[in-house]
Amino acid sequence: MSNNLLPIFWFFAILALIPALLWLLKRTPLGGAAGTHGQMRTVAVLQLSPSQRLVTVEVGQGEDRRWLVLGVTAQQISTLHVLPPQPEGAAGPATSAPFAQMLMARLKKDGSGDQRAP
Structure with missing residues (x-):
């Protein structure tokens, strides 16, 4: 290779x-x-x-661990609440009744004799 082409070679290399x-x-x-x-x-x-979620994330390690409850939309993410870390499984659906079941139980308890006029 000639000396004139050597700088161009190194440039491309x-x-x-x-x-x-x-x-x-x-x-x-x-x-x-x-x-x-x-x-x-x-x-x-x-x-x-379809475009809105509540998300709980754990951030940090050791003593600095925190749970953040986030509202997530297509346009933004907002911190709704900060919690200390909970025991494993505390946020799962297996440990709490689904909303529909809680609502039905509440309706049965409050208004079982409630009749609406026609």
């Missing part, structure tokens, strides 16, 4: 290495790939409508 190094950096702990593992998890999701 460095340009080719940039995406490869960025890809490698993204997948190593130096790039922050290992820093976020395990610090956030979804605890529960309640679908309110």
Whole structure:
């Protein structure tokens, strides 16, 4: 290779290495790939409508753990409440009655003799 083409060769070699190094950096702990593992998890999701959900997420580790109750829509995410972490399974549907069952029980208790006029 002639001396006139050597700088152009190194220029293109460095340009080719940039995406490869960025890809490698993204997948190593130096790039922050290992820093976020395990610090956030979804605890529960309640679908309110096709575009609205209530989501409970656990953030932090150790003494700094918190549960965030988030309102999620297509346009924004809002923090509705912050809770201390609950025991495992506390947010699951197996530990609490579904809303429909609670509503029916309440209606039976409050208005079993309630008759509406025709």
